[in-house]
Amino acid sequence: MTQKQTAHQIEDIAVAWATRLDNGPLPDEEARALDLWLDSDIRCVGALARAEAYIEASKKAVALDAAIIDDLAARHKAKAGLSRRDVYKYGAAAAGLSALGIASYATMAAAGTYETRKGEMKVVTLSDGSSISLNTDTKVRVAFSAKRRLVHLFGGEAMFTVAKDVGRPFVVSAKSAFVTAMATSFTVGDLPDRPLTVVVSEGVLQIDRADGKGQPVKLDANTRVRFEPTAAMPVLKIEKISTVQVDDDMAWRSGRISFKGETLDEATRAFARYSDIELIIDDPGLRGEKIAGVFQNNDPVGFAETVALSFDLRIDIQENRIYLSRKAA
Amino acid sequence: MRASYERRSWLARHVIRHEPALRAWLRRRQIPGLEVDDIVQETYARLASVESTDNILNVKNYMFQTAYSIMASHLRKSRIVHFKAIDDLNTLNVTPDEPTPEDQAIHRQELGRLLDVVVALPEKVRQVFMMRRINDLSQREVAQELSIPESTVEMRMRRANFLITKSLSEDGNRPPDASMGTERLTRIRPDRDPKANRTPN
Structure with missing residues (x-):
């Protein structure tokens, strides 16, 4: 050894090799060069293992939402220009980037039942490369066969990202419908007191009614379908929505909840899905107030505090309840 | 030798999360001529080449101990006694992993x-x-x-x-x-x- 390499030099080279190895096997000549380098110093072995471990860890980014990253990055840049009011308005998202509550982990599965508790979120990677993101309080059962990839949704909300497999359709069965897809991504929501809802974010899919009646309906990207229950049979209500709306609908995937003009009443009900902490607003007039902002969905306390600040309310936080009321004049 | 895929995943899942703490710990006992980065790299080299990880129950502890022994062996080679560096061989009470x-x-x-x-x-x-x-x-x-x-x-x-x-x-x-x-x-x-x-x- 002519001159001892510094740890910094080693790290640079290790990251370069790790980046290259991440693209696939090396050509023989490069592989030999790598071996020589690894043999030159024990630290090289460690530095490469370390760099590759961090690359492996960074692949968890697949669970992150690109739209949200772009949004935060833009805001990150403009952060200095945000007014105090904006900070309140954007709640957790703008106040501190790391405050974002993201709970997800991936598991490999071909068959089995997966569920999330209140406030929990989970990403399940299936044997065919498809994945299911389970929102709070959701249960699915995966039953793949040679002919089709069947997933039952037993309540809750889940996003399906379907890997292409010609000849083996991906079918989600929920309450009153079968949703069939080849390669696409969509969300099915079966929430209490709400109509069954399907949102298509990518690709094309087909919806068949579970009772076998009526024609199958084909849907493409940026479409939302609601099964409005009527006396005899559900009626499909189809509407086109914007990409931004689709993204807002998916905000839960990164632990966020997004409001754009919803009433406080609607917002507190949305929070109730994610935790057992009850938000109580006594004043009916107050319940009708409209709000906008992005919040962390597992933090009803933070939400209530932001609301109290914005509307100048009295807040009373108890163990499982938060009361919001107008300040006595 | 390059670490196997399994080993790299193990490092990614269990080891790297303790690196910030290890660095902070090493920085507090810096030895002249020996950089924190050097010790960290050598630590990874040992963890990458240890025969099996099955018996490593407390990863954080194991990682710190490995780093400590690397530091100690460099110290012995340098034949300089750094009291501060080795004084807490026994106070290496790292909080265990909570799995x-x-x-x-x-x-x-x-x-x-x-x-x-x-x-x-x-x-x-x-x-x-x-x-x-x-x-x-x-x-x-x-x-x-x-x-x-x-x-x-x-x-x-x-x-x-x-x-x-x-x-x-x-x-x-x-x-x-x-x-x-x-x-x-x-x-x-x-x-x-x-x-x-x-x-x-």
Whole structure:
């Protein structure tokens, strides 16, 4: 050894090799060069293992939402220009980037039942490369066969990202419908007191009614379908929505909840899905107030505090309840 | 030798999360002529080449002990007694890993950190990183999509990997190390890097 390499030099080279190895096997000549380098110093072995471990860890980014990253990055840049009011308005998202509550982990599965508790979120990677993101309080059962990839949704909300497999359709069965897809991504929501809802974010899919009646309906990207229950049979209500709306609908995937003009009443009900902490607003007039902002969905306390600040309310936080009321004049 | 896929996943899942704490711990007992980075690299080398990880129940403890023994062997070689460095051989009471029930919270925390780091990447680097990792495009596909040479994509990806490693391995609260920060963080264009021919390209 002519001159001892510094740890910094080693790290640079290790990251370069790790980046290259991440693209696939090396050509023989490069592989030999790598071996020589690894043999030159024990630290090289460690530095490469370390760099590759961090690359492996960074692949968890697949669970992150690109739209949200772009949004935060833009805001990150403009952060200095945000007014105090904006900070309140954007709640957790703008106040501190790391405050974002993201709970997800991936598991490999071909068959089995997966569920999330209140406030929990989970990403399940299936044997065919498809994945299911389970929102709070959701249960699915995966039953793949040679002919089709069947997933039952037993309540809750889940996003399906379907890997292409010609000849083996991906079918989600929920309450009153079968949703069939080849390669696409969509969300099915079966929430209490709400109509069954399907949102298509990518690709094309087909919806068949579970009772076998009526024609199958084909849907493409940026479409939302609601099964409005009527006396005899559900009626499909189809509407086109914007990409931004689709993204807002998916905000839960990164632990966020997004409001754009919803009433406080609607917002507190949305929070109730994610935790057992009850938000109580006594004043009916107050319940009708409209709000906008992005919040962390597992933090009803933070939400209530932001609301109290914005509307100048009295807040009373108890163990499982938060009361919001107008300040006595 | 390069670590096996299993070992790399093990390192990714169980080891790297303790690196910020290890670095902080090592910094408090710095030895002249021996950099924290040197010890960290050697620690990873040992963890990468240990026969089996089955018996390592407390990863954090094992990692710290490995680092400690590396530091101690360098000390012996240097034949200088640093009381401060070795005085707490026995006070190495590292808090044990808390496995399963906390896993989810740890995951959430780690993903949150990763999000912060990705958000903070320089724009072009972030763009390539997201296309590779979130849209799952290959290096070639990214190059085609952006109409730039594949080597540029690789360069940006290398940059992304470097910055992510740096950020995740350091304590979030700690400002970047002045001794390396300025010099290293400005080295964005490996083309002009005199050492470029020593790296694969």
